[in-house]
Amino acid sequence: MNYNQITIALPKGRLLKDAVKFLKEAGIDASETLKETRKLIFEWENYRFILVKPMDVPTYVYYGTADIGIAGKDVIEEKGYNLYEPLDLGFGGCRLSVAEPENIEEPYDIEKLSFIKVATKYPKITDRYFRSKGIHPEIIVLYGSVELAPLVGLSDRIVDLVQTGTTLRANGLKEVDTILYSTARLIVNKASLKTKYSVIKPIVDKIKAIL
Helix, strand or coil: CCCCCEEEEEECCCCHHHHHHHHHHCCCCCHHHHCCCCCCEEEECCEEEEEECHHHHHHHHHCCCCCEEEEEHHHHHHHCCCCEEEEECCCCCEEEEEEEECCCCCCCCCCCCCEEEEEECCHHHHHHHHHHCCCEEEEEECCCCHHHHHHCCCCCEEEEEECCCHHHHHCCEEEEEEEEEECEEEEECHHHHHHCHHHHHHHHHHHHHCC
């Protein structure tokens, strides 16, 4: 094992550009990820970068394939792994919200509900949230176009990540509750923190210094 090399898992999609910019400010150049390439793994100095789906970042870090990762709080909470989460990086702000059709006959009333059908790609968070309110949820897992579910009768409500709310409004939906606020977080594998402490600690300190 190379105890001087650090593997960083970066999320594809909306967080990638800000993550790369943030790392570069901390002296870690991951700009290769922004080039038109199908490469998912590359190296720069003593760093190895792997480019993965956002929902998979905590998995790579938890199992030690990556020492460090950048992931949204929503993804971290959904996965529920035992990871060291030293820093809130502050970018990629969104909210995980409950939404329903604007013209629904029985609007959302948490005090009156006992059962609900919810479409989401966050089944664990959704289940915990509704059960904490004394509501039994039937979770329908969807990984795309979740806004469609209540419009075609697949679900009563949805739980989804919202930034501006434009997509919801364009599909006749409205937010009725917020489950959590999500920003990008730095996560670290706990075993790596012990075995590579002398390398990882300065990285965390550099990033912390620019927050």
